[in-house]
Amino acid sequence: xxxxxxxxxxxxxxxxxxxxxxxxxxxxxxxxxxxxxxxxxxxxxxxxxxxxxxxxxxxxxxxxxxxxxxxxxxxxxxxxxxxxxxxxxxxxxxxxxxxxxxxxxxxxxxxxxxxxxxxxxxxxxxxxxxxxxxxxxxxxxxxxxxxxxxxxxxxxxxxxxxxxxxxxxxxxxxxxxxxxxxxxxxxxxxxxxxxxxxxxxxxxxxxxxxxxxxxxxxxxxxxxxxxxxxxxxxxxxxxxxxxxxxxxxxxxxxxxxxxxxxxxxxxxxxxxxxxxxxxxxxxxxxxxxxxxxxxxxxxxxxxxxxxxxxxxxxxxxxxxxxxxxxxxxxxxxxxxxxxxxxxxxxxxxxxxxxxxxxxxxxxxxxxxxxxxxxxxxxxxxxxxxxx
Amino acid sequence: xxxxxxxxxxxxxxxxxxxxxxxxxxxxxxxxxxxxxxxxxxxxxxxxxxxxxxxxxxxxxxxxxxxxxxxxxxxxxxxxxxxxxxxxxxxxxxxxxxxxxxxxxxxxxxxxxxxxxxxxxxxxxxxxxxxxxxxxxxxxxxxxxxxxxxxxxxxxxxxxxxxxxxxxxxxxxxxxxxxxxxxxxxxxxxxxxxxxxxxxxxxxxxxxxxxxxxxxxxxxxxxxxxxxxxxxxxxxxxxxxxxxxxxxxxxxxxxxxxxxxxxxxxxxxxxxxxxxxxxxxxxxxxxxxxxxxxxxxxxxxxxxxxxxxxxxxxxxxxxxxxxxxxxxxxxxxxxxxxxxxxxxxxxxxxxxxxxxxx
Amino acid sequence: xxxxxxxxxxxxxxxxxxxxxxxxxxxxxxxxxxxxxxxxxxxxxxxxxxxxxxxxxxxxxxxxxxxxxxxxxxxxxxxxxxxxxxxxxxxxxxxxxxxxxxxxxxxxxxxxxxxxxxxxxxxxxxxxxxxxxxxxxxxxxxxxxxxxxxxx
Numbered sequence: 001x002x003x004x005x006x007x008x009x010x011x012x013x014x015x016x017x018x019x020x021x022x023x024x025x026x027x028x029x030x031x032x033x034x035x036x037x038x039x040x041x042x043x044x045x046x047x048x049x050x051x052x053x054x055x056x057x058x059x060x061x062x063x064x065x066x067x068x069x070x071x072x073x074x075x076x077x078x079x080x081x082x083x084x085x086x087x088x089x090x091x092x093x094x095x096x097x098x099x100x101x102x103x104x105x106x107x108x109x110x111x112x113x114x115x116x117x118x119x120x121x122x123x124x125x126x127x128x129x130x131x132x133x134x135x136x137x138x139x140x141x142x143x144x145x146x147x148x149x150x151x152x153x154x155x156x157x158x159x160x161x162x163x164x165x166x167x168x169x170x171x172x173x174x175x176x177x178x179x180x181x182x183x184x185x186x187x188x189x190x191x192x193x194x195x196x197x198x199x200x201x202x203x204x205x206x207x208x209x210x211x212x213x214x215x216x217x218x219x220x221x222x223x224x225x226x227x228x229x230x231x232x233x234x235x236x237x238x239x240x241x242x243x244x245x246x247x248x249x250x251x252x253x254x255x256x257x258x259x260x261x262x263x264x265x266x267x268x269x270x271x272x273x274x275x276x277x278x279x280x281x282x283x284x285x286x287x288x289x290x291x292x293x294x295x296x297x298x299x300x301x302x303x304x305x306x307x308x309x310x311x312x313x314x315x316x317x318x319x320x321x322x323x324x325x326x327x328x329x330x331x332x333x334x335x336x337x338x339x340x341x342x343x344x345x346x347x348x349x350x351x352x353x354x355x356x357x358x359x360x361x362x363x364x365x366x367x368x369x370x371x372x373x374x375x376x377x378x379x380x381x382x383x384x385x386x387x
Numbered sequence: 388x389x390x391x392x393x394x395x396x397x398x399x400x401x402x403x404x405x406x407x408x409x410x411x412x413x414x415x416x417x418x419x420x421x422x423x424x425x426x427x428x429x430x431x432x433x434x435x436x437x438x439x440x441x442x443x444x445x446x447x448x449x450x451x452x453x454x455x456x457x458x459x460x461x462x463x464x465x466x467x468x469x470x471x472x473x474x475x476x477x478x479x480x481x482x483x484x485x486x487x488x489x490x491x492x493x494x495x496x497x498x499x500x501x502x503x504x505x506x507x508x509x510x511x512x513x514x515x516x517x518x519x520x521x522x523x524x525x526x527x528x529x530x531x532x533x534x535x536x537x538x539x540x541x542x543x544x545x546x547x548x549x550x551x552x553x554x555x556x557x558x559x560x561x562x563x564x565x566x567x568x569x570x571x572x573x574x575x576x577x578x579x580x581x582x583x584x585x586x587x588x589x590x591x592x593x594x595x596x597x598x599x600x601x602x603x604x605x606x607x608x609x610x611x612x613x614x615x616x617x618x619x620x621x622x623x624x625x626x627x628x629x630x631x632x633x634x635x636x637x638x639x640x641x642x643x644x645x646x647x648x649x650x651x652x653x654x655x656x657x658x659x660x661x662x663x664x665x666x667x668x669x670x671x672x673x674x675x676x677x678x679x680x681x682x683x684x685x686x687x688x689x690x691x692x693x694x695x696x697x698x699x700x701x702x703x704x705x706x707x708x709x710x711x712x713x714x715x716x717x718x719x720x721x722x723x724x725x726x727x728x729x730x731x732x733x734x735x736x737x738x739x740x741x742x743x744x745x
Numbered sequence: 746x747x748x749x750x751x752x753x754x755x756x757x758x759x760x761x762x763x764x765x766x767x768x769x770x771x772x773x774x775x776x777x778x779x780x781x782x783x784x785x786x787x788x789x790x791x792x793x794x795x796x797x798x799x800x801x802x803x804x805x806x807x808x809x810x811x812x813x814x815x816x817x818x819x820x821x822x823x824x825x826x827x828x829x830x831x832x833x834x835x836x837x838x839x840x841x842x843x844x845x846x847x848x849x850x851x852x853x854x855x856x857x858x859x860x861x862x863x864x865x866x867x868x869x870x871x872x873x874x875x876x877x878x879x880x881x882x883x884x885x886x887x888x889x890x891x892x893x894x895x896x897x
Contacts, residue, residue: 001483021747022512024624049622053446054466055439058753060507061466064733067621073637076621076737077475080438080466082446088463090473098482101645126445130406130763131793132850134886135837136830144821145839152819152870154780197861199820239432239452239462243798245792245839245848250819258459262832369449373462396827409796416802426802443759453799511753684747 003383004097005229006214008038009342014179014210014330017114023062027110028069030211036108038215038225045215046102047075051089053334054080055125056116066265070108075276082126083139083282083368084237086108086212086337087375091235093216094377102217111332113207119333124368128138128242140204142244142371143285144196149250150287151198154302158198162189163308164286165203165328170262171315172190172325174354179208179330189286189332203286205331212338214345219383226268230345233361233385236263240372256295256367264297267378268385272297275385276378277359278320278347280340282366284327289313292365293321315356323347337366348381361385390477391604391611392715392743394422394597397724400561400700400709403591407442407495408450410593414457415491418595422607424487429597430662431485432457433476433516435469435492436704442495445578455491455595468492468660469594470707470730471739474617476598486600492709493593494702496693501589508733510624519535522586522663523554524734526578529665532630536680538668539681540580544571546667547585547698549686554695559713561700562588571664585664587701594597594708596715612715612743615725616646619739632666634738635673635731642727654742655723656690658710660697660730674740690723706730711741718745754863766796769808775884779876781845783807789846813876814895820853820868825829840874840892851876854875855893867894 009031012018018026035041048070050063059065063078070076077096079089086109094109113119120138121197127133150156166186184202192201222229238259240247245352260272269275279298283289290304298319299307307313313321322328324343327336344362346352352359364377378385392708396417398410419426432455439445448464454460465472465627469492479485502520509515532538548568554560566584574584618641622634643651651674659674661667668682677685694713707730714726724745731738763771766782770793773780781790782805784798788810797804820838823830836858839848853868855877868874874892882888 019750024508055445058511058755060440060504061733064508064621065510065624068624073394073620074621075474075619075638075641077471077619078466079463080446081448081464091463092465095475095478095482095484098484099478100481101478120827120830122445125447129444129737130767131760131886135850135852136827136835137837137850138827138830141823141837142649143820145819148821148865149819149870193824194861195823195825197824197865199821216459237461237463238459239448239457241453241458242449243793243847244850245818245841247848250839254461369446372449373452404762405796406762406767409764409766412797416797419802436895440757443761452750454797458799460803478862498759498761500758507757 002098002100003219003231004094004216005227006345007217007222007225008034008040008215010034010037011342012210012213013177013178014208014332016207018041018209019127023057023059023110023112024066024069025107026211027066030213031070031108034213034215042071044104045071045106047105049077049079049093049096049105049107051079051334052084052086052111053082055122056119056333057112060111066110070106081368081373083333084337084366084373084375085334086339087341087366087377088134088237090338090341090377091237091375092212093233094235097216097218103221105216106213107216107338108211108213109335109338110211112209114209119207120223133355140196140199143288144199146161146250146291147198147287149289153251154305158190158306159186160305160309161286161290162186164289165189167308167314168322168326168328171323171354172196172329175267175325176353178325180206199285201356205215205284205327208330208332210332210335212335212342214338228349230348231383233380234263234267235377237375242370242372244370249276252301253291253295256292256374259376260296263376263378273319274377275280275361276363277361278323278356279363280322280324280344282327282336282340283322284331289321315354320356323356326341337375340364340366341379344379348379351381388481389601391599391601392482392596392614393599393604393608393611394418395712395715396421396508396595397559397712398593400559400590400592400702402497405669407493408454410591411451411491412454412491414593414595415489416487417458418597421599423509424607428457428458429487429489430461431479431488432460432462433472433488433490433492434462434464435467435472435490435708436494438466440507441499441704443498451491451493455489467668468707468730468732469705470711471619473741474619477614477617480598480600486603488598489595490598491595492705494704494706495591496589496701496703497593499590521734522578522581525663526581528629529581529663532665532669532739535630538683541568543664543668544568544585546661546664547571550696550698553693555700557713559696561590578713581663582745587662587697588699589701591703592702592709594705594712596712610719612745614741615744616642616648617740618642618645622736632669632673632735634736635729637669638738638740639674646742653729654725656693656714656726658692658694658714658726658728660710662697662701662706693717707739714743764796766794770794771884774881774888777878777882779811779813779842781809781811783809790844791847792842792845792849809844810843812843815840815874816869817870817872817874818848819870823863824856835865838868851889852891854891
């Protein structure tokens with residue numbers, strides 16, 4: 001199997017609405033930045049993998065219009081898997097190169113949630129119209145189900161969970177691309193209006209417009225492009241059943257735990273707490289980071305709730321999580337997954353805006369559907385895991 | 388490394404009264420049984436087919452993943468005609484990340500307002516306000532093609548007759564009634580100069596293929612159909628070249644190059660996704676089998692669309708994979724030794740070509 | 746220079762077939778009955794009923810009538826109006842019906858929803874709830890208006 005690395009990344013500044021650009025122009029902005037970062041030009045790109053969660057942007061199959069921004073008469077593949085889209089787009093691009101068929105592949109993800117009047121009503125169209133759509137459920141609701149259950153099982157308080165939001169907002173202040181830039185206290189979070197109990201406004205992700213891209217290259221090519229590529233150590237994706245009622249216990253994200261085990265085994269990770277230096281987890285709602293830390297083995301069940309409060313997940317803590325500010329501060333839904341691996345890559349490249357000291361191994365995660373899908377990636381400054 | 392098809396499953400292709408995920412389950416289950424394996428033997432699930440507007444459900448793979456057998460497994464979905472998912476599955480196997488991979492596609496054309504759905508893929512600023520439906524666009528293509536190359540009405544209508552004749556002997560096809568040339572020429576117009584009988588036969592159905600890495604394929608099956616090569620391409624979003632299909636040309640070039648084959652005329656069978664009559668000839672030309680405008684000269688000398696083509700069966704989202712499955716079945720039966728299968732999507736601006744052999 | 750903006754509305758009609766299994770479930774709702782299916786292999790009783798068990802990858806055709814009573818697993822009360830979604834406040838939860846192995850997404854109601862902490866206390870995970878039906882069920886999922894707490 002070939003070794004593959006990320007050799008260039010690019011993000012647009014994320015905003016509520018990028019009214020200054022059309023869809024393909026926004027995509028082009030990210031592509032241009034990525035080419036600049038890698039020192040390549042568009043003709044070097046041999047294939048393109050494009051990800052977007054279609055209906056939000058008011059265009060069906062935006063890849064058709066956007067393909068003008070990443071090169072025409074190239075193999076162009078559209079990936080769409082809900083919230084994990086950005087990261088499965090990366091996965092597909094990685095496998096393009098790992099297969100040996102291509103040496104340089106561009107992964108691009110674009111989302112313009114700002115063009116859509118209401119994201120939750122679009123997300124409601126994902127819910128089964130036969131049995132469940134009448135219940136008015138969208139993404140926030142499923143996360144609030146997790147919060148209610150977790151608080152009940154592990155006696156977590158609203159303050160415990162609010163600390164995740166405080167951390168993410170503080171981190172976002174250092175990220176030039178982040179959408180929400182606000183320094184908040186626990187009181188600010190707790191006082192913000194309740195959206196879906198127990199989650200409050202400042203515990204929920206924003207709707208962001210923007211695009212992100214990354215270039216994957218084979219080992220021989222990567223070495224020529226930069227001295228500090230982000231090597232891909234492994235990837236895993238998992239799909240659970242659709243119905244939310246099928247989850248054995250919403251306080252425990254067991255499907256993520258399974259995915260984590262498979263990734264750690266493949267890469268050779270013995271103890272995530274010791275072996276992984278930084279994690280970019282898809283925490284669109286404060287509670288989710290807690291469940292993710294526990295599922296991925298960074299914390300024991302019930303322990304995750306104290307991590308943010310005790311500084312453990314802050315950039316200078318033992319388990320820095322979402323130093324970019326995460327999805328809680330920037331959520332161009334179909335692109336958010338790609339941003340996780342971009343930020344993880346920047347960390348191990350040593351080029352991150354909120355750089356964690358000595359970050360050599362980083363984990364990127366995304367979830368999607370009704371808490372149903374997970375995709376994980378491990379990147380590193382070394383070609384193989386091992387110290 | 389070689390990649391082989393060791394299991395094939397198809398539902399009936401007709402109007403169904405079951406949701407798309409139940410169709411996907413039926414096809415997947417059939418393929419698993421056909422391969423003589425269990426769901427647990429499959430390590431990767433690569434889904435194809437359209438999402439949101441194309442099926443009436445956002446994140447449709449939430450439903451198809453478990454239906455395909457992907458419960459707690461590796462699953463990814465390529466959002467395009469399911470033929471485009473085949474390269475993804477193959478690349479994963481080539482990368483050494485998968486040994487046995489299933490590709491599942493579905494289409495439920497009967498549940499969706501197809502023209503309105505496809506219209507939304509046009510940008511809201513310049514093209515969509517013209518309300519250019521797919522049929523109107525294909526009709527423009529027919530007009531441009533016939534006037535630029537001087538191809539007669541009859542030559543184009545013959546494509547329908549050709550496909551339906553083949554569909555008559557294909558138990559998997561949807562519309563299987565033979566048509567005479569006059570039937571087509573005298574039928575009512577859809578969008579001038581396209582007649583209704585010159586447009587794809589819309590229906591529902593699902594297809595599943597089990598792919599395996601070569602060494603494993605040989606152990607599990609005595610009748611492996613090998614995937615010799617594949618290629619895919621986009622083309623300009625902005626309309627140009629109405630009388631040609633540049634994406635098809637590039638996809639075929641890539642497939643032949645990656646397969647290290649140089650004679651595209653040497654295949655014993657061709658299955659092409661002719662969403663309208665003129666596409667059949669345009670595709671043959673874009674593949675390089677005939678000069679521009681001369682497709683009709685060779686159409687009858689090829690083993691073309693033994694499946695009946697898209698003019699006989701079009702389940703929006705899986706037609707390409709349907710054509711591929713049909714070719715694979717016939718390859719197994721020894722009816723021919725090699726096949727080139729073509730698919731396209733997105734107002735004919737994207738194409739995927741797969742090369743099969745025994 | 747002013748950026749041009751214009752509105753666009755999607756009004757795209759679909760007609761979805763529920764299929765044999767869901768249809769049977771809906772017909773039973775007319776009689777105020779909730780049906781589930783039992784997987785012949787793992788013996789789990791699945792609701793909402795489905796054509797196949799995702800774990801065992803087999804068809805499910807054994808029907809089981811469930812009680813319209815069960816236990817709350819989790820809940821949330823929505824206080825914000827989203828386009829096209831119900832007017833707030835409304836409470837939704839997952840209810841494990843007696844006899845079922847999977848949870849059922851449903852409205853919770855019958856009490857004042859103004860104070861979410863009170864709602865969370867009244868419906869906390871483990872609370873027994875019972876369905877409140879429409880007087881004249883029509884064979885739609887909305888025949889079950891909501892689940893209310895069972896007062897002991």
